[in-house]
Ligand SMILES: Nc1nc2c(c(=O)[nH]1)N[C@H]1C(S)=C(S)[C@@H](COP(=O)(O)OP(=O)(O)OC[C@H]3O[C@@H](n4cnc5c(=O)[nH]c(N)nc54)[C@H](O)[C@@H]3O)O[C@H]1N2
């Protein structure tokens with residue numbers, strides 16, 4: 001084989017992960033033969049995570065959907081006939097027109113989330129066609145809505161420091177976040193800092209892979225972190241370790257916060273969190289004196305009923321100690337707003353050129369919405385792409401019930417026959433990222449990247465945007481922005497951002513196509529908020545936030561218990577425990593959870609339980625156990641381990657229900673109650689009973 005037989009194509013890992021890695025695909029005779037990391041990408045640094053390394057197994061998986069299918073048996077029975085694209089598209093358009101005429105376009109609900117993070121194949125595909133139709137809009141609050149809301153309202157924008165700046169931190173608190181699994185390209189930079197003396201503290205009720213590599217691991221009770229943060233603030237103020245000048249110059253509401261902090265002395269916080277009072281005092285002293293200290297959070301922490309306020313409380317700590325804007329200090333949450341601030345949203349959505357926006361349906365309430373909560377009009381058609389709600393959304397049993405409705409017309413565009421696709425009337429085959437064009441921003445860094453297709457679409461599969469274009473045409477829509485190619489959209493997004501924002505100066509579509517990833521034009525020594533300006537109405541850190549008061553939320557950071565008093569009873573053999581269902585190491589939510597090599601590494605669906613909780617219930621490792629609550633139940637394999645604290649169960653998200661004997665997964669027990677801000681999901685505020693079967 002000579003080098004000329006091979007082409008090398010630059011791409012981007014599209015999965016829901018802050019790293020947005022640069023990838024290289026080697027193609028020979030139209031077939032991808034090798035998939036690896038881009039050695040030139042400054043964050044990827046030449047390696048991919050365990051789940052994406054065997055990516056060609058996914059691309060050429062024997063179960064890939066290869067042509068459109070129409071249901072022939074009852075819903076969910078798995079009986080299909082092959083149909084052509086023309087027939088499938090014509091049938092969908094005809095049903096949509098009929099439903100629109102009878103009930104209005106809001107009876108049609110698109111449901112998409114994070115199968116890809118691409119700006120064309122997800123962002124544009126989730127907006128343009130649906131806006132043009134006036135369909136229902138999806139409230140996209142399954143992941144980090146409360147934290148996003150809290151950060152935007154408090155600081156004005158989500159601007160994370162560069163991963164590489166962690167070398168300047170003396171202390172890093174990784175709080176309810178598990179980057180070894182969920183954002184692994186931060187780790188080499190952290191390890192390098194650790195070797196040079198940076199102390200790393202992990203706060204997590206579970207001893208995660210990240211906690212295993214920390215200098216100190218603290219395991220509070222779930223959903224008590226808000227009280228912990230306020231307790232740290234209390235000690236910082238009581239011991240005079242706060243920065244009065246910074247607070248006076250850069251914050252709003254410091255006197256009120258100071259009063260609030262008085263309510264959280266270490267003894268009270270110890271009661272709430274289950275940590276020792278001395279530990280709380282020790283942590284406060286460390287944090288306030290080891291300057292610069294970085295607090296790193298992600299979204300798992302806030303998937304609780306009080307998640308928004310938890311984040312608000314944590315955000316007070318860098319303000320109390322004057323650390324926003326300090327290199328190596330402050331907050332590392334999300335970098336999403338670098339690109340978001342530069343984007344012209346109208347280019348993505350074409351909302352201004354569309355009919356009035358449809359009503360919003362909260363994606364966490366899908367089951368309820370299908371069963372009548374959305375009543376005016378009822379949801380009569382569902383179009384799912386880039387998501388697998390039957391496996392990943394809360395109260396999955398209710399979703400399955402809703403999806404079985406005979407009068408619901410469901411289309412699922414997918415790479416695989418997922419738990420959701422199982423219930424479709426029509427299934428359409430989707431391309432993998434190796435087969436379509438896209439443009440990517442990242443939520444962990446500030447590079448923008450172009451994904452070039454490496455191979456032709458597998459058999460009859462089509463990209464999201466190509467499907468939208470066909471559907472738009474069949475619906476009779478004539479707008480040129482529903483006919484553009486993906487590359488034309490990439491050009492429009494990049495050129496409009498360059499016209500709007502100096503961050504895009506010098507970034508052209510041509511340069512992106514030639515180089516894969518380009519950094520935004522941030523100054524060499526840029527540190528977020530170093531200029532002391534915050535994008536809030538006051539220009540300051542809003543410790544007291546008037547807008548929250550308008551929303552009926554406490555305008556000051558506070559702590560409200562996530563569980564009713566007495567609802568937790570770990571000692572009773574039938575007492576309820578808190579079930580946390582965070583990220584699996586080898587899947588991205590349910591993506592990749594159908595690859596046998598990765599399933600073998602993750603093991604069969606399991607739940608971790610503390611030895612004392614297991615003993616009172618007579619549970620041993622390997623037992624089949626049932627977890628259950630008012631939402632539903634599911635069977636899992638017990639793993640008895642002190643990696644979880646007493647009173648806490650942990651079971652990873654993402655296993656497919658259809659692969660389990662009871663055809664259920666952990667999401668059958670996940671509450672569809674909404675959190676304290678922005679319609680947030682509350683997966684981890686989940687009380688279950690567990691017993692041996
Ligand atoms: N391997 C892998 N990577 C992923 C994903 C995946 O599924 N697998 N998912 C991606 C997605 S969609 C997202 S949003 C991100 C999420 O990234 P992370 O937020 O890092 O991941 P999670 O596992 O959801 O949650 C992190 C930790 O929060 C802890 N936790 C839960 N409740 C509490 C609490 O009350 N207090 C504290 N202190 N800790 C708590 C859990 O034990 C868990 O270890 O990861 C992304 N990356």
Ligand SMILES: Nc1nc2c(c(=O)[nH]1)N[C@H]1C(S)=C(S)[C@@H](COP(=O)(O)OP(=O)(O)OC[C@H]3O[C@@H](n4cnc5c(=O)[nH]c(N)nc54)[C@H](O)[C@@H]3O)O[C@H]1N2
Pocket residue numbers: 016112113114115116121142143144299303384385386387388389392393413414415416418430431432433463464581582583588589590591652653654666667670683
């Ligand atoms: N129990 C529990 N459940 C959770 C969470 C939790 O913490 N606990 N976390 C929640 C969070 S944070 C998130 S973000 C959600 C994520 O949930 P989802 O957004 O549903 O993500 P995935 O499970 O990865 O499913 C994405 C689907 O899109 C498909 N796909 C990939 N690329 C494409 C494409 O280009 N086109 C089309 N049409 N399809 C494509 C994939 O094959 C996959 O089936 O899960 C939530 N679910």
Ligand code: SF4
Pocket residue numbers: 013014015016017018019020021048049050051052183184185588
């Ligand atoms: S999942 Fe994350 S770490 Fe893994 S290859 Fe994709 S972007 Fe990189």
Ligand SMILES: [Mo]
Pocket residue numbers: 016142143144299
């Ligand atoms: Mo997420």
